[in-house]
Amino acid sequence: MMATLLKWMVPWEFSWVFLAIFLSTCVLYLRGSRRLPVSFGRKLAFWIGMAIIYLSLHTYLDYYAEHEFFMHRIQQVLLHHLAPLLIVATYPATVLRAGLPLAWRLRVLRPLQRSWPWRLISGVILNPLVATLLFVVFVLIWLxxxxQTLAMLDWRVYRFMNWTMLISGFAYWSLVLDHRPHPPGRMTAGLRVLSPAVTMTPQILAGAIVTFSKTDLYPIFEICGRAFTFNVLTGQLIGGVITWVPAALIESIGGLLALRQWLRLSRNGRLPRRPLRQPTLRSSATTSPSAE
Incomplete structure (x- = not known):
């Protein structure tokens, strides 16, 4: 039992970069949650999201993602949709910031946030149009x-693929689940609700194409050696359904969470109100008074 558990927990491909980022985030959140009041539900969602990321990228599950198409699609949906949604829904930025020592916040974080490279990168990645396009494009392009063959043959491309899925997921959901009004939020409240319906449409179409395909679209998994022995087209069908149904369901949940934030902002009177238009008075043509 213990040997089996250890086998699953040992990374298939060890990464110092991932481990350093993961552990640093965990430590900051633990420190911040001791300094700020964080509800049990928010903590639970955050740690579930972090566990999903770790299990997807740094355990033996990664082996199956490299050797079976439908397992690969499960990994991508977890990294791109579910884990970022769970973590962003807890609004962890304030907690993570509180986890930094005060001196680091003043001498490192604040100057970094004011620097032009930070503002340029965040301005591009968190632009609503760019973030939405990247969220969809990175799903489609790796299909x-x-x-897909290149990613499976080159470990650098494979890691780049996983990081692009994860980062684009965080960028997109941080815009959709923003609890602030617009401005300072980058998306309007209504667009946050509608955006998941827009982004899920091309993913549903792509998933349907893969699902109903009668040919093996990804023979690279046969070359690498499949982890399971059932029919190739059956695995491809399952992978297409995963791209189609669970991904759309998660985005629907994200849209409902955005709707809840919209209603909360409206109830608290925090939505910007358009100024009432004054009716234009059109005066009739006046005639000059005649001298009597």
Whole structure:
């Protein structure tokens, strides 16, 4: 039992970069949650999201993601949709900031946030149009068979693929689940609700194409050696359904969470109100008084 558990927990491909980022985030959140009041539900959602990221990238599950298409799609949905949604829904930025020592906040974080590279990068990645496009594009582009083959043959491309899925997921959900009005929020409240319906549409179409395909679109998994022995098209069908149904369901949940925030902002009177238009008075043509 213990040997089996250890086998699953040992990373298939060890990464010092991932481990350092993961542990640093965990330590900051633990420190911050001791300094700020954080509800049990928020803590639970955060740690579940972090556990999903770790299990997807740094355990033996990664082996199956590299050797079976439908397991790969499960990994991508977890990294791109579920884990970022769970973590962003807890609004962890304030807690993570509180976890930093005061001197680091004053001497490192504040100057960094004011620097032009930080403002440029965050301005591009968190632009609503860019973030929405990247959220969809990174799903579709890694479904292209030639790029999927490249990712499976080159570990650097494979890691780049996983990081792009994770980062684009965090960027998108941080805009959709923003609890602030617009401005200072980057998206309007109504657009936050509608955006998941827009982004899920091309993903549903892509998932349907993979699901109903009668040919093996990803023979690279046969070359790498499949983890399971059932029919190739059956695994591809399952992978297409995962891209289609669970991903759309998670985005629907995200849209409902955005709707709840919209209603909360409206109830608290925090939505910007458009100024009432004054009716334009059109005076009739006046005639000059005649001299009597």
């Amino acid at each position: 292209v068979p030639s790029l």
